[in-house]
Amino acid sequence: MIEVKDLHKAFGDVKAVDGVGFAARDGEITGLLGPNGAGKTTTLRMLYTLMIPDRGRVLVDGIDAVADPLAVRRRLGVLPDARGLYKRLTARENIDYFARLQGLPEDELRARREALVQALAMEDIADRRTEGFSQGQRVKTAIARALIHDPRNVILDEPTNGLDVMATRALRQFMLKLKAEGRCVLFSSHIMQEVAALCDRIVVIAHGRVVADATPDALREQTGQANLEDAFVKLIGSEEGLAA
Amino acid sequence: MNTLQTTPLRRSRAFLTVFLKEVRENLRDRRTLTSAFLTGPLLTPLLFVMLISFTVNRELDKAEQPLKVPVIGAQYAPNLVGALEAGGVVPQPAIADPERAVREQRADLVLRIAPGYAEAWRKGEPVQVELIYDSSQRDSGTPVDRVTKLVEGYARQQGAMRLVARGLSPGVAVPVVVAKRDQATAQSRAVLMFNMLPYLFVLTIFIGGMYLAIDLTAGERERQSLEPLFANPVPRWKIFLGKLAAICAFSTASLLICLLAFGVTGRFVPTEKLGMEVNLGPAFALHVLLLQLPLIVLLAGLQSMVAAFAKSYREAQTYLSLLMLLPILPSIALMVMPLRPKDWMYAVPLLGQHLGILDLVRGEGIGAVPLALCLGGSALAALVVALVTMQLYRSERLAISG
Numbered sequence: 001m002i003e004v005k006d007l008h009k010a011f012g013d014v015k016a017v018d019g020v021g022f023a024a025r026d027g028e029i030t031g032l033l034g035p036n037g038a039g040k041t042t043t044l045r046m047l048y049t050l051m052i053p054d055r056g057r058v059l060v061d062g063i064d065a066v067a068d069p070l071a072v073r074r075r076l077g078v079l080p081d082a083r084g085l086y087k088r089l090t091a092r093e094n095i096d097y098f099a100r101l102q103g104l105p106e107d108e109l110r111a112r113r114e115a116l117v118q119a120l121a122m123e124d125i126a127d128r129r130t131e132g133f134s135q136g137q138r139v140k141t142a143i144a145r146a147l148i149h150d151p152r153n154v155i156l157d158e159p160t161n162g163l164d165v166m167a168t169r170a171l172r173q174f175m176l177k178l179k180a181e182g183r184c185v186l187f188s189s190h191i192m193q194e195v196a197a198l199c200d201r202i203v204v205i206a207h208g209r210v211v212a213d214a215t216p217d218a219l220r221e222q223t224g225q226a227n228l229e230d231a232f233v234k235l236i237g238s239e240e241g242l243a244a
Numbered sequence: 245m246n247t248l249q250t251t252p253l254r255r256s257r258a259f260l261t262v263f264l265k266e267v268r269e270n271l272r273d274r275r276t277l278t279s280a281f282l283t284g285p286l287l288t289p290l291l292f293v294m295l296i297s298f299t300v301n302r303e304l305d306k307a308e309q310p311l312k313v314p315v316i317g318a319q320y321a322p323n324l325v326g327a328l329e330a331g332g333v334v335p336q337p338a339i340a341d342p343e344r345a346v347r348e349q350r351a352d353l354v355l356r357i358a359p360g361y362a363e364a365w366r367k368g369e370p371v372q373v374e375l376i377y378d379s380s381q382r383d384s385g386t387p388v389d390r391v392t393k394l395v396e397g398y399a400r401q402q403g404a405m406r407l408v409a410r411g412l413s414p415g416v417a418v419p420v421v422v423a424k425r426d427q428a429t430a431q432s433r434a435v436l437m438f439n440m441l442p443y444l445f446v447l448t449i450f451i452g453g454m455y456l457a458i459d460l461t462a463g464e465r466e467r468q469s470l471e472p473l474f475a476n477p478v479p480r481w482k483i484f485l486g487k488l489a490a491i492c493a494f495s496t497a498s499l500l501i502c503l504l505a506f507g508v509t510g511r512f513v514p515t516e517k518l519g520m521e522v523n524l525g526p527a528f529a530l531h532v533l534l535l536q537l538p539l540i541v542l543l544a545g546l547q548s549m550v551a552a553f554a555k556s557y558r559e560a561q562t563y564l565s566l567l568m569l570l571p572i573l574p575s576i577a578l579m580v581m582p583l584r585p586k587d588w589m590y591a592v593p594l595l596g597q598h599l600g601i602l603d604l605v606r607g608e609g610i611g612a613v614p615l616a617l618c619l620g621g622s623a624l625a626a627l628v629v630a631l632v633t634m635q636l637y638r639s640e641r642l643a644i645s646g
Contacts (some may be wrong), residue, residue: 101477113274146475
């Protein structure tokens, strides 16, 4: 469970996040939807304690992110916008590194790692150095690395960015599996169909503010648009940065 | 509750995990390996020994070998020429324009005897012989000294004979004599040549850790892996310490290889030919290592700090190349203004190591107080730099790439 209350963050004069608040519940997929530069990544960075909010609170399973960032990080699995694998290490070694930083005992580490390697269908690449990995292989490795400590809450920043159709489909299946396991899944996207297909709840962000927070159906009703894409355009008030 | 149980375990492992991962990853990088374990530590001893052997052998050769000097007007002073020949000079036929020949480096030096030589000699008047040379040429120094000494020796001898012929003691003409008593021991003479040695060691440490320092901060940021790394439940200062330890491990290994190489190649330096005695054996190596230990941490900290400021790998590389000039300062300062080492100087990082290593080369060994000051001063500086860099690591901007 992730709760965000009235978050603010400014860089100089630019208000990147200007009063964002929402809740992502366990056993649901929550989509953070918004055009490029709307403040999605900055919001997520405050969630996983990389940045400290100027104002407002982040609670993960009831723990304040500013007061106890280490406890919050232990409860989060994070796929940041920057995937950043270590290219001189193999996929397995990349996963192991994060597992040890999470403090997993070695036997648990092996079991979890192999389960993830299997779940993400990456047996064929697991012992290759990540240098030269395709975008899809990189995302798989980064996701395995992020979930190695079996976190209740999963944050994925634009997870399908740069993936081909097959990889995107596989990733969506995987996210549904995470939801079925009862986890709280929060992901950001600027792709309409993806959000519509996956989300139990959509939080639309534009210009650093939440402009809508509802189920996909409620969103369609609210805007009077049958098509979610039209609903989105109406909500953010322009077609700026909208990509499919 | 599971969290609570594993907390102590997590504390102890984060540092080691980061350290081992960085070492393993960088052992797979050919460029880092080459510079840390091959070119860095081996090139300097090799160059140093080659340079010294070359210099020593050349100086020795010059002193012993026959010296060919074109002589103009040799026919006016057969006795003088005879005395020069006895001193190992081989007179060459006269050349037309000696000044030009010297400037154009066709001759190291030319001796010119004026046609009035014989006439003045007979009258007992002082006569002049000219030595034409170019002191901006490295080669001319020793031959000029040799010929000058021979001419002066001949003059003294002839002067004494004239006095004796007039019934006077030759001592009359020499009221004061300088007796030179050089207190330099064989080892202390070596110090002059080995003045660059401390800098070479520092340079080796610096190069050994440089690529790691760049890779672990600026490089990791450029590859965008710092953000996911910081999403782990490990305080950033522990990550930094693990990285610092990895840099230190590489630079220490680099220094060890360098010392080993000096121990081996040092045997080929023909110092004994110059009456010097230099011991670059195990005792020397151990002492150098001890002196450099706090400096290794200090340099690693400085490198990480500078690399943390840089936005990219390339930028960090540029900054660090500039930082590399820093350790040369004590060497230059001591060359320009030779200071008498005082105890407090040992407490200054870099300068302390410089003085300490020269003490070792001089064969005196390093005293307990200077040693303690040297280690303490550098350790304190290392601590300060590490704390400042730790502070830098806490900044929000550090993790964000782009």
